[in-house]
Amino acid sequence: MLYGCGIDIEETDRFLKIFEDPLLYSAFVKDVFNESEVLSFDRINIPLYTTAAFSIKEAFFKSVGKSWTNSGLYWKDICVIFRGDVDRFDLSYSNDLRKTLADMGVTKIEAAVKAESTYIVSTVVLFR
């Protein structure tokens, strides 16, 4: 049975200000991503992978029906590990998030991301 569906659309240009400032980018990455996620970003297309991973996390929050400011869930609770391409990735979760999902009765999670020229669209669907 469907529990929730989250869809997120990110305009890649909106991240330019962050990418253009090394200190801002470094602080942003440190706050939002786990080290293993950053290591899975394609070195020659860091902006695309950073934006996609952010978008997947946003879609995840929306699938739960909340945001990081009102759910007790945090950016690093979700781990997006890319497998060589931006639309091929695995998700893993912190122990806190695993417990929350179990309490919600979620048994299956499906996620997808599509990168267009200026937009990245992510979908996360939770089932129970």
Next chain:
Amino acid sequence: MAAINESTRTEVKETIIEFFAEECEIDINKITEASNVIRDLEGDSLMFLELLEIFKKKYNLNIELKTVGKYVVKHPVETVGGIIDMTMLIIEHENNIANM
């Protein structure tokens, strides 16, 4: 923790209003402390994150997003004035806002 003086709130307020005016492409004179960030400005979580990073850099703050999240769960922030007040608390107390 950064030193707070009378001009700090003015500086924070100006930074926040200028940020939203630019990001949301809204006339700066139309943004007030009463403006609702989502309803009136169409703000989103990326803007909130960017603002936090800007202040962390500007005031050399030691604050974790998780701490901010915990604070906001207990004290929801909806308006520009709310963001200004929360930013002042972060500047003054950094990670200790989790205990407030």
